[in-house]
Amino acid sequence: MNIKIAIADDHQLFLKSLSLLIAGFNGFSIVAEAVNGKELLDKITALPVQPDIVLLDVNMPVMDGPKATALLQKQYPGIRIAALSMKENDTTIITMLKAGCCAYLLKDIHPVELEKALREIHESGYYHNDASNVNYRRLILQSEQQETITEREKEFLSLACSDLTYKAIAQKMNVSERTVDGYREILFHKLNVQSRTGMVLEALRRQLVSL
Amino acid sequence: MNIKIAIADDHQLFLKSLSLLIAGFNGFSIVAEAVNGKELLDKITALPVQPDIVLLDVNMPVMDGPKATALLQKQYPGIRIAALSMKENDTTIITMLKAGCCAYLLKDIHPVELEKALREIHESGYYHNDASNVNYRRLILQSEQQETITEREKEFLSLACSDLTYKAIAQKMNVSERTVDGYREILFHKLNVQSRTGMVLEALRRQLVSL
DNA sequence: GCTTATACCGGGGTTTTCCCCGGGTAGCTC
DNA sequence: GAGCTACCCGGGGAAAACCCCGGTATAAGC
Numbered sequence: 385m386n387i388k389i390a391i392a393d394d395h396q397l398f399l400k401s402l403s404l405l406i407a408g409f410n411g412f413s414i415v416a417e418a419v420n421g422k423e424l425l426d427k428i429t430a431l432p433v434q435p436d437i438v439l440l441d442v443n444m445p446v447m448d449g450p451k452a453t454a455l456l457q458k459q460y461p462g463i464r465i466a467a468l469s470m471k472e473n474d475t476t477i478i479t480m481l482k483a484g485c486c487a488y489l490l491k492d493i494h495p496v497e498l499e500k501a502l503r504e505i506h507e508s509g510y511y512h513n514d515a516s517n518v519n520y521r522r523l524i525l526q527s528e529q530q531e532t533i534t535e536r537e538k539e540f541l542s543l544a545c546s547d548l549t550y551k552a553i554a555q556k557m558n559v560s561e562r563t564v565d566g567y568r569e570i571l572f573h574k575l576n577v578q579s580r581t582g583m584v585l586e587a588l589r590r591q592l593v594s595l
Numbered sequence: 596m597n598i599k600i601a602i603a604d605d606h607q608l609f610l611k612s613l614s615l616l617i618a619g620f621n622g623f624s625i626v627a628e629a630v631n632g633k634e635l636l637d638k639i640t641a642l643p644v645q646p647d648i649v650l651l652d653v654n655m656p657v658m659d660g661p662k663a664t665a666l667l668q669k670q671y672p673g674i675r676i677a678a679l680s681m682k683e684n685d686t687t688i689i690t691m692l693k694a695g696c697c698a699y700l701l702k703d704i705h706p707v708e709l710e711k712a713l714r715e716i717h718e719s720g721y722y723h724n725d726a727s728n729v730n731y732r733r734l735i736l737q738s739e740q741q742e743t744i745t746e747r748e749k750e751f752l753s754l755a756c757s758d759l760t761y762k763a764i765a766q767k768m769n770v771s772e773r774t775v776d777g778y779r780e781i782l783f784h785k786l787n788v789q790s791r792t793g794m795v796l797e798a799l800r801r802q803l804v805s806l
Numbered sequence: 807g808c809t810t811a812t813a814c815c816g817g818g819g820t821t822t823t824c825c826c827c828g829g830g831t832a833g834c835t836c
Numbered sequence: 837g838a839g840c841t842a843c844c845c846g847g848g849g850a851a852a853a854c855c856c857c858g859g860t861a862t863a864a865g866c
Contacts, residue, residue, distance in 0.1 A: 395681060395702040397709060401612030408615065419703075470606065491606040492630075498608060534812070547793035549852065562815050569855075580853070581791055582758035588799070588806055595799055745842065760822060773845050780825075791823070809866085815859075823852065830845070
């Protein structure tokens, strides 16, 4: 019996190429292809038999990786989900792991390693390459102690991602300069930075704001 | 005679998958695969026969798309170069077009369309899908008014995208504080911003630096 | 009544950033 | 040599950012 794989990735070229590659592995077959999470869920629902493993891109339009993972987990707890991403980004990995995926694969993985990973997931239910294994504990810990950022702070953060001075930001937020100074101070601590530039960069990395 | 293709992409999985896909097209063969521009150039040099078309990812480590394009154009003017990117980003497209590539393909192109594009490039020497065709003139115009940013300025820019003070940056670059102040000043003007935060954000938008 | 959390504010200070003034060298093209 | 570009540098001063001290009010929850 072949190992049944479903793939979702918003880049059609990659989706089709990867599909072809995996179909070429001995003992594997592709049962569904989709360009976003929603399409994948629909296709899986329509299948007579569930796939064994779902390969899920993290960043997709319509429905992204974490959301699709959560829904899949709920509806089909038997399906193993592996995240597939370009970014070795801590917060992204945490989000996917927390959502319930059993592996986080990078897109620059070698095909041979991918095949190995897929077999391992199918047999043991999980796979971690050295890199993510080493960091796994740290990441989970980090996610647990992750500071929460309030609405008002987020508002300040988006305004800080601009040419505006703190004075101008204070006016836009209808508070005193001292107050935004307080936001700055608390965010420096929460994001572990010591300058506005660092704060902006960290906010972008954590995708608290977008470019 | 098969159409000979060379590919460079830093994501191994994509590289190998795409290679497999194209090798499956009727009348095509892959003559070189590389994970960056430098490696591609080396491999092409070592080949007995030049490839007809080079598929080049825009964002790569070691040597990126634009640089590789320029070098390829110079050394092998007969080779057609097609850019392959995820981002439909104006400045990126401009850079690649100016560097001398004859097509800008998005990674979410359908395989069938890719095959069509490759044949068209091989026969007529160029290919433009509707989307890029529409904007072509505007982009070139925009590129002509675009200010150039020197190597040293780019170096400063990446260092500025951090928690470092200008003083620390000056030390890292082995120049006086006054000199980095000069870089700051000229970049403020070129990027049309008036604060370090603005500069960092604009640099990220124009992909002069990456997160 | 007390703690906890969020939001807000005033006044003081130092360091960094920003913005001017001016200067120079090396290399390349015409 | 003139003219261009890239690169480098010193000093001074105003503004913004950074970092302390302190405080109040309001609402939620035990």
